[in-house]
Amino acid sequence: MPARKRNRNRVTSKPKAVSLTYKIQKQDGRLVQVCRAAFLGIVGVKKDRILRLAKTFMYTGKTPKENRGEDHVKDKKEKKLSLKTFIESLKCTENHYFRSDTPYRVYLPCDLNIRKLWKMYNDQADTNVKVKHCFFRNYFNKNYDVGFGTPQTDICSTCLQYKDKIKRCN
Template sequence: MACSSSSLKSYFEEAIDNNDIRKKGVKRTAEYKRNIIKMAKVKGLEHKNHVNKLVPARCTGQECGCKKKCFRLVSDNTFIEAVNQMNGFNTKNEQDVFLQGLIMRKDVQRRRGRKDEPGRREAMFVYHVRDSGKLVAVCKKAFLSIYCVSESSVKRLCQLILLGKSPSDERGKHKPSSAKDATILADIHSHISSFPVHQTHYGDVDIYYLSGELTVKKMHEMFVDKYADRNVSYHYYHKYFKSHFSLKFGRPSVDTCVICEEKSIKLKSCLNDTAKRVATAELLVHKRRSKKFYLTLKRASQLCIERDDFVALSFDYMQNISLPKIPVQDMYYLRQLTVPVFSVHNLKTSEAVFYIYHEGQAKKGPNESELLTQSYYVD
């Protein structure tokens, strides 16, 4: 008996490069369990199916036992070549096309007269095996054993021959019963896109977010009210939101700019067209300056890495600390002591130095910034 000597583990160790680190968002369909099982079936490898049952490697089956003694009509090498040829294909479509070419259709030569003929055959089929480049006619059972295929697979190929069609693997291509219609998906997408999206001001990476008063639950309730005839559950709506939109809720606490807030309020207020155009132009100039600053900071960081004779420093006041920190509401508004925090960041060494003092010692202004910076240079 001819069997496949390859194992599933050794095959995929060669097919998958272990040094290739998986990147976020990159799909590896070849590593999916269903695709591993499909490939193991095509290659005739020993594997476990979806119910964790061990499936042996592809081997030549038992002799047919018919009067023609079909196994004696071909040489011994034919059994090994048949198994290797089936294992050499990369897809099931290639295997089916090859097997279909070995099945010949013939008209039924003699029919017996019967009263009821519900199962009248349209045609008969002759099965062949390749032996040293020649086609040798064998019985159906011998054909199944030599090429190690199931009877249902051959029956499907015969039905396709009667229909005049080529075999096509349709596994995994059927539309699931739970799939939503394209119009429903378009309604969900347009509904989520209808909410105003805001963009962060600070930071190297732009972050887009929705209003902090919104949640996915509230958005779904609005969708149900607007599209009462659409049967969309909260779970499906939330899943679509996560997979198609990269939005957050609420503005980040550190993303606060006085100028942006001032200009945005002016644009929302009842101003005339001239005042709105001026506010829009000032906001645009401010954002361009901000973008230019962050590009300069990014360029300086890159030069610190590339050059040994280049050093860049960034310094700024951080958020003030109020003392004492007491959660009692009455005492919260009675806190008078503010502690400024001045930071100097060395972009060359990625180290930061913090200067902390309270407002009783010094104020928070340009003079203090210059003195602290000079202190950093001296130290």
């Protein structure tokens, strides 16, 4: 005796809304109809993904838009341009000891750091071009060769003269 009885007169399943045919393009350009198992094995995707694509195409007439991997930062070009003008407006000094080794390396005062620069930028920036700290840090590190504080391994005569002048003024 069966565990459950079912009424064979009643139709319980819905009729199929759509029937799919699976075709693969051969090297000579001809399309060959294959079964679903072969199609899924060749393409390397699961059945549900194919059915979702077919259903979306049937209702909208378009394939669904891929949302993965998109850059979610809005107005990125405008923000980068604003960051560029801000960073290039900063007063930098050269390292006069090793100019030939690092000709493009410049230095900001030692009391600054990236977080302080980011706060200064966001304080003066409009609301539509304000950025997060990680965005500022990545842009700053990738596009500029800027250090903080002048390296003072030993002091040259020019530096000594300037320090003496500063001390005499006080």
